[in-house]
Every structure is written in structure tokens, then in C-alpha cells.
Amino acid sequence: MVVATKKILQITDTHLDEKSTTHGHNVYDKLAIVFEQTIEKKDFDLIIFSGDISDKGSLNSYEWLAKKTENYNSKIIWMAGNHDSVDNMKQVFNLSFLVDIEENKLNYQLNLSGINILCLDTNDKLLSDNQIDWLIESTDDNTIIFIHHPPITCASPFMDDNHSLANWKIIKEKLSTISNKTFRFFCGHYHQESYISYQNIHLFLTPSTMFQIDRHKPHFQIANTLSGYRIIEIFEDKSFKTYCDYIFIT
Template sequence: MVAPGDWEVTNNPSQFVRVMQLTDSHLLADPGALLWDNLNTRRSMVAVFKHIQQQRHPGDLVVISGDIAEKAEPEAYRWLLEYCQDLELPVYCLPGNHDNPALMGEILNDANVSTEPLITFESWQLILLNSIVPRQPNGHLGKGQLDFLNRSLASRPDLNTLVFLHHPPVAIGSSWMDAMGLDNAVDFFAVLDQYPQVRGIVWGHIHQEFHTERHGVQLLGSPSTCVQFVPGSEHFQLDQLGPGYRRLVLFPNGQIETQAYYVEHFGFS
């Protein structure tokens, strides 16, 4: 795997697109509040952003793939908006099961922050889906979302496509988490399987790395900007890894190079 600082760089997104995926930040309204009694989620997210900015080439855009706020509090979304306005990158947000999509739409559409679900480059399009079920931890893609996915793919067969959603569409081998995945993955893949330009599917929710392939399409689960869960665990269990994120480089030929990164020596208390 190539380290971020070693990729040949161009400022022209027609050559390749560098995407930073952040997920599951679980931000709280109170700046001093702690999650699980030992983690300030604002501090952990700032640590991730600083880690990204320390790279020689921090990317072309950020996608935050859900569970932005722990309790869907307006103050949490406003803090994110304010913080992201100091970044030199566009930031796109999609909802997770802890979020309120309507509230996100009201607050997270200003300056360089957006909830726009379709992002297009010269050789790529990114589709951001809403897989949440109100007040439920599992995911579901309603008819409107599946129709949007189908239309977006049908209208641009010339563009390599990366699909983002919050919930995993495949089992990850962790029984308690697999019970909270996408409950209509069959419908989701029935749409995707019609379109050979789909190159990857990326999600959050699982607070850990996951990577496999299906019919040549990369399937990628990503670490959280706060805490990680132990892979393969039967029950809820926290890992010792620090805050993380995923970096993806999208090449014009449809190739995806990707790696997850963690903030080392991050103090949780």
C-alpha cells in the first residue's frame, strides 16, 4: 500500500480524486461532554482533521458518512459547520442512525459544507445515500433512495462510481453488529449489479476497518473518528486503536487505492 505522501500529485481532479472519508464522530452539544465517560468526541475529530492536514496532500474533498452527532443536537452540527469552514476542502455529509437528516439539511448546507447527495468529477461520480430508519439502529434503503441510485447510475454510464452509505450491506463477521446492517441489501445489489461502472461501496457504522470484494467491486468499512470496536466480536467491545479515517484515491481507469489511518498516542480521558 502506498503511503499518502508518496502518491504522485496533481491539482487536476480529472487525473485522480483524493477522498477523505470520516465517519461516526458522535459529536455532542456540550463542548466538555464525554462519550462512554472517557472521550471528548470533538477533540477526537479535531485530532483526525489535524492528522489529515499534516499530510503533504490532504485531499480534494471530505465525505462524512453518518452518525455525525450522538443525539442529533443542533449545537453539534453547528460546531461541525463552524470548524469545517476553516478547512480548505469541500465537506459532504450523509446521515447515520444517530442523526436527524432534516436538521442536517438546515444546518450543514453553508460555505464549503453540503448534504448534496451527488458529486461529479470528470471521470468519477460519488453517490451519497440515506440508509437510516428513524429511531432504529439497522439500515434500510427506501424506494426513493433506490430510485435515485438507479437514475444516477443510468444517466452516467461513462463515469466510474463510488457509493457511500452509513450501514454495511454485507456481514462483517461480528454478530452483534451484523444484526444492525442494511436489511434490504438484496435490493441494493440488484440495482448495482446492473451497472459495471460501480467500482466501490464505502460505509461507516461499524467503527472498524473492513475490506472485501464482490464481483470486482471493493466493499469498504471504515474506522470511526472516535472509538473503534473489536473486529469479530460477538458482543459490544471497544478496541484500543485511536481515532481513525479512510483515504481513497480514485484513478481515471476505475482503480481505487485506499488505506485506513489512526491517530497514534491519542489520550481518551
């Protein structure tokens, strides 16, 4: 049996807010149960909160999460989504592995047993030219990339038409012309699980801990209220497998 040498947990779109509920679901309780079933039962080398940690960017929501995770042994990366406040995140979280390529953006890079991990900030709903250049220059054969907004469309009409990355067409065109590189993205934002590929671009959408959006509808509709997350297992030869799990919370 081949055993993974490193494990990554991706948690996304927790949407913590002041009133502790969003769309009728107690998001704090749901996230706490996800922690009980993941971090508190399994060893993860890295945990990535890949954006929309808070629903309104409040200090209280970040402080609650920082307190909740302070005794975990895993490395943690805190990424900003469009709902987050970068200023408040800077006040609360220990932001290790930051890369200074864009003012007031939380971009990260770290090496995990030979895997080059890049994390790109899309808090302002786009990637800057500096970020795109850094992404291209930093990507090698053993790179995986985390980004809140998918950099291509995902065959999900409501999200593609209303909430896509502002400059996704430019990014798609630039990346797809670089034939000697493969770009592997792990994203959130869409509140759904999916795998999409376009030429040398491979994209894994990770479900929210809050609720999932129906990917087939042209209008907003909740598909289910399962709490989802993604696990990535990395092997000695730098290959990886990835899968999503869900928790049904009454």
C-alpha cells in the same frame, strides 16, 4: 512516480454529543486532532462525513463542526447516519450537491474529475425503492458510492446481527444480479476497517474517529480507542487506491 490527481478524505462515526464525551472518550478533542493531522496538513479535494456525525442529532454538535470546518477549502458532503437529525443538519450545514430523489433524505451526486460520486442516506436504516433504482441507474464504470450502513453483511457478528441495514438482503439480491455493473461502496457504521466483496459488490468499511468495535465478537466490545479515517487517491486513468490511517490519542 504516479501522483494522484484528486484526494478524498472520509471521516465517519464521530458521534459528537452534548457532554463532549461518549463511552468515556472526548470525541470533540479526538476529531480536532484528526483535523490537525489531515485537513490542516494535506490538501483534499473532497471531504465526506459519512454519517453519525452527532450522537444524538443535536444542533450544538452540528454548529461546532460547521464552525470548525468553515475555513477549509475542500468541498464537503454531510451525510446522515442513524444517530443524526436530518432536520437539524439542514438548518446548519451548506448542503451542496443534493439530489432530490426522496423527501427528507440527504442524497448527493457530484463529478470529481470524471469520477461519479453517489452518496446515499440511510438515516432511517434502509434504502427506499427510489434510492435503489437511482443507485442502479446512476452507477457507471467510474462510480464510487458512499453510504453509512453497509448494503451487505460484513462478517462482523455483533453488527451484522444487531445493526445491519434493514433491507440489505433485497439490496444484495438486486445488485448482484446486474452483471454488467460493479458497485464500489465506502461505508461507516461498523466502527471497523475491512474489505468485503460479493460477486460484483465491493465494500470498504471505514473506522470511526471515536473507537473501534471488535469485529470477531458476537457481543459489543471495544477493540481499541484509536481514531481512524480513510483516504482515497484517484489517478488520471480513473483508478484509485485507498487506505486507512489511525491516530493514537492519550
